């Protein structure tokens with residue numbers, strides 16, 4: 001099996017760093033970014049298999065960044081997670097523009113996050129190969 | 137001078153010419169008869185002057201000339217030269233001319249006065265019509281507060297007819313909780329001040345309260361003495377209700393923003409700690425004791441996470457309330473539990489009424505329903521029936537507000553009477569390991585925030601046990617204006 005490459009985007013460095021470390025434990029290569037802009041700048045060069053991204057960040061929101069990433073690379077998995085309540089509003093706005101996103105709520109357990117990422121998810125009812133971000 | 141005031145209705149000057157001349161003849165005849173009375177014998181012209189003046193006022197100028205001539209003939213015939221012959225001496229002619237010119241003078245004076253009076257009466261009638269047809273309530277009162285006039289607008293606004301209001305004291309309209317309002321206005325008036333756009337509450341005849349804006353100005357007589365006050369009042373209930381709704385909406389939004397920022401501050405560190413504990417568990421150098429401590433820490437952390445989700449719910453919105461379909465919201469809350477219901481062998485029965493729309497924060501209302509459904513499922517570990525009903529309803533107890541009633545009933549364990557009073561207290565739970573005891577507390581505060589209420593009935597009788605939660609949510613639309 002090919003090694004996964006993942007981008008982790010969160011404006012809270014502790015969150016991004018701990019997730020990167022958890023990924024490393026599983027043998028997954030991770031790259032951390034603290035803003036949607038920075039992540040978009042590196043997106044085409046890294047060409048990741050998946051992106052784990054916070055929704056509410058200063059500058060461009062996680063949802064806006066996700067829409068752009070999906071445009072550039074439709075096969076890339078984007079997992080959004082959020083600890084903030086305005087997420088519902090942002091999601092509604094994205095939906096009104098025709099973009100459907102599922103969002104995991106913070107705090108999310110590492111086990112659940114890994115299950116989502118590796119595709120052997122048994123709690124959320126997500127079929128293999130199909131990612132929450134793409135379901136509608 | 138004769139100064140009889142004739143109400144417009146009796147004025148005949150606009151009538152047909154022959155009627156006016158007939159009346160003029162009548163006046164002269166009356167004057168003639170009066171002249172035969174003893175005291176008038178030596179003043180033969182006096183009553184004729186009166187007849188001419190009356191004719192001028194009532195019938196107009198033409199008839200007054202006619203009555204002058206008639207009077208002159210009658211005076212000459214009956215009094216100056218009683219008998220049959222006509223006198224044509226110089227003195228007679230001079231006397232007649234004098235009589236005629238005095239008559240004409242009187243006639244023209246009377247005519248002028250009557251014209252001016254007519255104009256002012258027309259003006260008054262026009263003003264009265266404006267006052268009567270005004271949408272605003274217009275009333276006047278004496279300085280003691282006795283109502284002296286009352287227009288149609290006042291009848292509509294306050295519910296009292298003119299007959300009911302006249303002669304009453306204005307405190308009739310004062311609600312008991314504002315005993316000083318009208319005395320304050322009256323004392324301002326007595327010191328000659330005006331009251332402009334004073335916003336206050338009044339009570340209608342049927343007991344309902346109305347918000348009004350009132351302007352009161354002093355009324356003076358011709359000599360400048362303060363004799364009373366006139367009041368113009370306008371119903372501003374609709375505007376007040378709209379303002380109040382806006383204030384509440386802003387409050388809701390502010391609470392939402394607060395919850396949002398607290399959620400952010402708490403959930404990010406929680407995420408970090410969760411990740412750190414996970415990494416710690418992966419550490420091979422951790423001994424048995426350390427592992428035990430770690431799993432306690434993880435359990436406690438889970439509790440904090442659950443509390444955070446309950447109180448600062450993920451779905452809580454920052455946006456302001458919108459119109460939501462309550463049945464649809466309940467349906468979407470239920471859909472999350474479909475798997476769980478099947479797994480527990482719980483049958484769900486639903487009954488929606490259409491058009492159950494209210495003004496609310498959809499995310500928060502969904503959280504309420506979700507909490508109640510979760511509780512019902514927890515109460516039925518060995519299966520049962522979950523009944524969900526949504527119907528349009530009224531809150532009879534509270535001004536008959538319209539709204540929506542949601543009933544969530546289960547055939548579960550029921551709640552012991554001793555515990556029923558504690559249900560809505562924060563942290564009251566019988567689910568040691570899994571519950572926070574915040575579900576109902578949060579639900580109640582959300583429902584109260586929406587100005588609704590939540591009720592519970594429960595039975596623990598074996599075989600018939602179960603619990604019914606009933607939530608009333610008002611439509612929270614500005615109440616229709618009291619007509």
Ligand SMILES: Nc1ncnc2c1ncn2[C@@H]1O[C@H](COP(=O)(O)OP(=O)(O)OP(=O)(O)O)[C@@H](O)[C@H]1O
Pocket residue numbers: 446507511512515546548549550551559564565566567570571572573574575576577603
């Ligand atoms: N439908 C029900 N049937 C029986 N008991 C109930 C029902 N709903 C609530 N209760 C009782 O009320 C208690 C308080 O409920 P509440 O929802 O506030 O907290 P919880 O369910 O214990 O915890 P949480 O909702 O935070 O996970 C519950 O522990 C339970 O004992």
Ligand SMILES: [Mg+2]
Pocket residue numbers: 507510511571574575576
């Ligand atoms: Mg509960």
